[in-house]
Amino acid sequence: MPQIEQLAETYTSQIFWLLVFFGLVFFVVGRGMVPRVMDTVALRDTQISGDLAAAQAARDEADRQEAAWREQENARRAQARALIAEAKARAAAESEARLATAQQRIDADLNEAEGRIAASRDRAGAQIEAIAGEAVQDVVRRLAGIEVDAASARAAAREVMNHG
Amino acid sequence: MAAEQAKIDPMHQFTIEPLFGSADWELAGVNIAFTNSALWMAIAAFALWAFVVGGMKRQVVPGRWQMAVESATGFIDDMLAANVGKAGRKYVPYIFSLFMFILFANLLGLLPLGVVGLHPFTFTSHFTVTGVLAILSFSIVLIVGFARHGLHFFSLFVPHGTPWPMIPVIAPIEFISFMVRPFSLALRLFVAMMAGHVLLEVLSSFVISGINAGPVYGVLIAIPSLALMVGIVALEVLVSAIQAYVFALLTSLYINDAENLH
Numbered sequence: 001m002p003q004i005e006q007l008a009e010t011y012t013s014q015i016f017w018l019l020v021f022f023g024l025v026f027f028v029v030g031r032g033m034v035p036r037v038m039d040t041v042a043l044r045d046t047q048i049s050g051d052l053a054a055a056q057a058a059r060d061e062a063d064r065q066e067a068a069w070r071e072q073e074n075a076r077r078a079q080a081r082a083l084i085a086e087a088k089a090r091a092a093a094e095s096e097a098r099l100a101t102a103q104q105r106i107d108a109d110l111n112e113a114e115g116r117i118a119a120s121r122d123r124a125g126a127q128i129e130a131i132a133g134e135a136v137q138d139v140v141r142r143l144a145g146i147e148v149d150a151a152s153a154r155a156a157a158r159e160v161m162n163h164g
Numbered sequence: 165m166a167a168e169q170a171k172i173d174p175m176h177q178f179t180i181e182p183l184f185g186s187a188d189w190e191l192a193g194v195n196i197a198f199t200n201s202a203l204w205m206a207i208a209a210f211a212l213w214a215f216v217v218g219g220m221k222r223q224v225v226p227g228r229w230q231m232a233v234e235s236a237t238g239f240i241d242d243m244l245a246a247n248v249g250k251a252g253r254k255y256v257p258y259i260f261s262l263f264m265f266i267l268f269a270n271l272l273g274l275l276p277l278g279v280v281g282l283h284p285f286t287f288t289s290h291f292t293v294t295g296v297l298a299i300l301s302f303s304i305v306l307i308v309g310f311a312r313h314g315l316h317f318f319s320l321f322v323p324h325g326t327p328w329p330m331i332p333v334i335a336p337i338e339f340i341s342f343m344v345r346p347f348s349l350a351l352r353l354f355v356a357m358m359a360g361h362v363l364l365e366v367l368s369s370f371v372i373s374g375i376n377a378g379p380v381y382g383v384l385i386a387i388p389s390l391a392l393m394v395g396i397v398a399l400e401v402l403v404s405a406i407q408a409y410v411f412a413l414l415t416s417l418y419i420n421d422a423e424n425l426h
Contacts, residue, residue, distance in 0.1 A: 010199065017206075037216065040223075
């Protein structure tokens with residue numbers, strides 16, 4: 001077993017070179033490089049968690065804004081609906097008023113026309129009476145030779161006309 | 165080595181040989197020959213450095229290599245967080261170095277470089293090496309324990325809730341089990357690596373001897389041995405990772421004792 005047979009002659013060099021090379025590994029790799037590798041890992045971990053937190057915050061903000069937008073939208077829609085209803089009511093009232101004035105004018109026209117018609121009829125009646133009275137005078141003078149005054153002739157004619 | 169070709173010595177692979185004529189190098193009176201063992205420590209250290217350098221791009225979206233390095237550091241970090249807690253973070257450099265250095269040593273020692281005439285050397289199959297690593301871990305436990313808790317650290321030998329009449333019995337047992345820790349750490353790794361390599365060497369000698377002994381032996385012995393070797397190599401790759409993990413895990417458990425004294 002060389003480990004034991006060569007122990008006396010080699011142990012110093014074994015220990016010396018092991019301490020040299022393990023020391024190099026410890027100070028150069030272990031102390032020098034490993035902490036920087038671990039820093040990189042830690043840096044990445046913090047960056048990832050930071051990014052995740054930022055993404056979560058952005059999402060919360062988007063949700064909040066959407067909720068606010070929806071609320072605003074609902075309010076605006078309600079406002080629009082109220083506006084439309086108001087306009088509709090106003091238009092209805094206006095058309096009703098205009099209809100009422102038109103109706104009034106039509107009624108007035110109608111009344112006036114009726115008045116005119118009645119007046120014309122009266123006038124026409126009176127004229128017919130006068131003509132009938134004159135005709136009666138004329139007929140009576142020609143047939144009976146009696147001179148009837150205009151008033152009684154007209155009364156007689158009116159009586160006949162009224163009784164048909 | 166030509167003389168040894170005749171018989172296959174499964175232990176020869178653990179022989180330490182000075183390289184580049186450095187057999188007589190001395191520092192302060194002790195021999196520091198640059199051996200094949202030291203060469204493979206250098207290769208393992210360099211390979212580990214190259215591996216981690218590939219993960220230093222520091223990209224926010226990591227590539228495959230960076231991902232692999234970050235998985236390794238994350239693995240050690242998680243292990244320490246689970247076993248020691250928040251205070252375990254400062255031991256990540258040490259445990260990472262320990263785990264990866266042992267892992268690279270174990271895996272590099274398994275490389276089939278014999279095919280191209282090179283001799284891979286698994287320095288973790290030498291207890292001088294595993295012993296030094298175990299003593300390092302044990303020293304850290306002692307230093308941290310006494311620095312954090314002072315003499316109160318001795319209460320580690322009295323488990324929580326021990327009835328006081330039992331203390332004279334329990335404390336020596338706990339003390340012994342505590343003192344055995346560095347030995348068990350060192351021997352576990354050394355034995356696992358050596359046993360695996362000896363087994364592979366023995367099986368490969370079966371293959372060679374079987375083929376040399378003729379076609380009947382070749383079919384009956386060499387082929388089953390080769391099939392078994394393939395399986396054992398896969399197992400050894402697993403053992404390499406598991407032993408590195410066990411070394412690092414036990415070290416972190418011992419550090420937990422020192423950090424969080426019951």
